[in-house]
Amino acid sequence: MPEVQTSVTDGVATITLNRPDRRNALTHELVDEFVAAIDTVEADPATRAIVVTGAGSAFCAGADLGALHGADEATLRGIYASFLRVSRITLPTIAAVNGPAVGAGMNLALACDVRVAAGSARFDARFLRVGLHPGGGHGWLLRRAVGPSAAAAIVLFGEVLDGARAEAVGLAWRCVADAEVVAYSTALAARLAGTHRELLTRTKATLAGTAAVRDHAEAVELELGQQLWSLGQSRFATGSAGSAGSAA
Structure with a gap:
């Protein structure tokens, strides 16, 4: 099975991280497939919006920690390539956060224009708890989304936000039932179908x-x-x- 799946309906491309047994943790192989999928759908003139989500119970558990031991700059930048590519997409993007978004996975959600959270979503920086300094512009992305106080609570003090709390602080546009998060996100994206x-x-x-x-x-x-x-x-x-x- 491919580690990234893509479907396109009425101008909405849905890109799904498909490594559920590892909670969609980012490896260089998965990142390469993910970036290639974005390149393909963005190049299609019929595409109007892109929805990013995860298979199984997690959105993205961040970088695969096994790949980070002894990592050098090139390794880190290879992981960053996933959410940096999202930040460069010229079309509107929605993160359908169907479960935990952890570390670099949280960066992936933050790189999207809009976040829709399932009730079971968990926005969890987690960097300090595993002895790791935040990376990939995490502080900038988070502070821009929620302001300095909430960003400090999440990064420094380890606050973990569920879907409802994420909506309350503005990290997510809407919190919806778990079973509805992808459908709600694609319906929101489909509003752009007739837009130039x-x-x-x-x-x-x-x-x-x-x-x-x-x-x-x-x-x-x-x-x-x-x-x-x-x-x-x-x-x-x-x-x-x-x-x-x-x-x-």
């Missing part, structure tokens, strides 16, 4: 760019050129015909 692909990629890039914006005036300028571009597209003329009176 370049409009999606431009909007995602602009949204990311707001992180460096200093004030509202600068945000206006950041979006202005892109909105002018969209006004010149045939999709706007078609879409606005049925929505007369809507604001820009």
Whole structure:
């Protein structure tokens, strides 16, 4: 069986880590398959969004600890390649966190634009508990998602968040029943089925760019050129015909 499975329906690509016997822990072989799967679905012009999830009871248990003993920089960067590739995806991404997301597996979820958590999800940094310094930009990803106090509670003090708590602190967009997490995530992604692909990629890039914006005036300028571009597209003329009176 492949360690990564991919299915595509109505423009939504679902990529599943498929190593359930090892709780989908990241090895270089799995990471290589995962990156190749993303390359394939992102290159398909019909793809509008990507959902990442795990097979079995875990989302991703992080790096396979057996591979980390005696690891060098190249080994670490090989593991990082999984979530760094997700962070570079030009299309919208959703992590359907169906169970524990631990260490590097938590980074994988954090690299997605949106996280949907099952009730049984567990967001667990765990680095300090196994004698390991956080890696892969974990602190930056987490602090950006939940703020400094919650990030410190999770990384330094070992707080583990279930799905409901993750929703409460903003780490997850929504907590849903275990059996519904993938279906909810794919339904959310399917809303983009009729959206122009370049409009999606431009909007995602602009949204990311707001992180460096200093004030509202600068945000206006950041979006202005892109909105002018969209006004010149045939999709706007078609879409606005049925929505007369809507604001820009």
